[in-house]
Amino acid sequence: MQRILTKFTPSEESQAQQNYIYNGYICNTLMSGSWADRSPLHEAAFHGRLLSLKTLIAQGFNVNIVTIDRVSPLHEACLGGHVACAKVLLENGANVNSVTIDGVTPLYNACCSGSAACVNVLLEYKAKPQLECQLPSPIHEAAKRGHRECMEILLAHGVNIDQETSQLGTPLYVACSFQRPDCVKKLLELGANVERGRLQDTPLHAAARKSSVKVVDLLIDYGADVKWRNTEGKRPIDLAAPNSSVEKALLLREGPAALTQLCRLCIRKCLGRLRLHKVTSLELPERLKEFLLYRVC
Template identity: 40%
Template sequence: MDIHPDRAYFFGDIGCWVERTEVHKAAALGHVAKLEELIQSGASVNAATVDSITPLHEACIQGQTQCARLLLDAGAQVDVRSIHGSTPLCNACAAGSPECAKLLLEHGATANPTLTALTATPLHEACIRGNVDCVKLMIAEGAQLEAFDIYFGTPLHAACIKEHVDCAKALLIAGANVNGAKFHETALHYAAKVRNVDLIELLVEFGGNVYARDNLGRKPIDYTRPGSPPALCLQFYERTPLSLQHLSRVALRAALGTRAPEVVSKLNVSPRIISYLTYSC
């Protein structure tokens, strides 16, 4: 079938779809004046391509906040999904645009869209791409820290697989389960696999279990090369017990989970202890 750009056609019996329209193009390129002109002339802001990409998806994946605002003000659907299940908020977080993400949330975007077999949550997307500002924004908006993606696992797993230490730390401070497992593999297993000493030290500091075994019966150290820095680091933690002070902090935070930042800040103890418990020192 011949497809003519910018001309509507029917795709089976599922309704009217279009190729990429001028609205899509203006939104992606950040051509605000052109987009405003198209909207005023009656162009559809919810036109979807054959893969269900709308102009709002295009604006968000390119971080075009002004265009996204114009589209939303003109009635663009904020939680529309692409054929792969991505929402505009997923796109904004993948693009590392906290401005776009904030705008979408202000217009009612869902922080925790239902996971599909083909897509992750906005928080996962931010962790995969290493966009710590978007990670912190999504955490503040109540994003589920233990949401489980079929491919990556939890957001913490995603951050560790991609070696984004700052994103992993933001998740852990917010109360992410450091020993959560995907097929018995913990974040520490992934940190060992990517040979990242900084990640290993961070995870252990937050209570990562160096003795945890995956479905193959392997500990994190078993994924390192003997004598390498990651192996020596894990070897040290296996042979050196953590201090009672450290264990107490880990136990308290594990018991509080995601409530830890709020609860600890209200404890009637010295600011120094609160800083220690919240990992802000």
């Protein structure tokens, strides 16, 4: 279950019962009826009320109680980024891989909230970092929202950096679509395939539709093909807004790359993604190692 956060004003307090006030915002559920059967445990977890949560558990409340939409208290704690509450629930037997009717897991919610602490504690309790392709993907959600630390933690736990879903594409494609330059940079540094996006649409196609020149330049620096055509036969420049800064950036990069750039890409390709971290241990001048890692131009 996901929520849409809308700024709260006093006049809105009488809205429909499915609306719930949280830290000055109205949280509207995307599925009606999911608030009617919320337990006190859900409420305590949602608000991060640790003492209340412990008291309720001591009184015998089932930590795995779910709503009609199969939302658990652990889902709520992670969506709010309340790591202490999440840990108490897990210590008392909460199902770390519980799934709502929409396929959402606590780990997905933790990535939604951007809580690296929650992500870490869930993985410590054996949360599955990568789920079946039909379920909402935690790493895609982290990339979408620009939560780089959550994304890095998942990658460190073996999530496929180029995991592609039919609706979203790869994490890199998602980060480009939502203009998250920090996530784009980190994914590229870690060896994400710069040409793999969604079907024949590359990350550069996704970036060209937006307004971030920084994302476009990052992709080209890491070897993105400015002339790649998607299923509609369009190059990235064909998708850029006319006379925009993105179109100008693409025009400037249409020519052949510098020899130094081609050498860097060739060496990185020969090393392969899984060995990029060994660049620092190579017997090379420090400046050359920095160059291969894109730390200097």
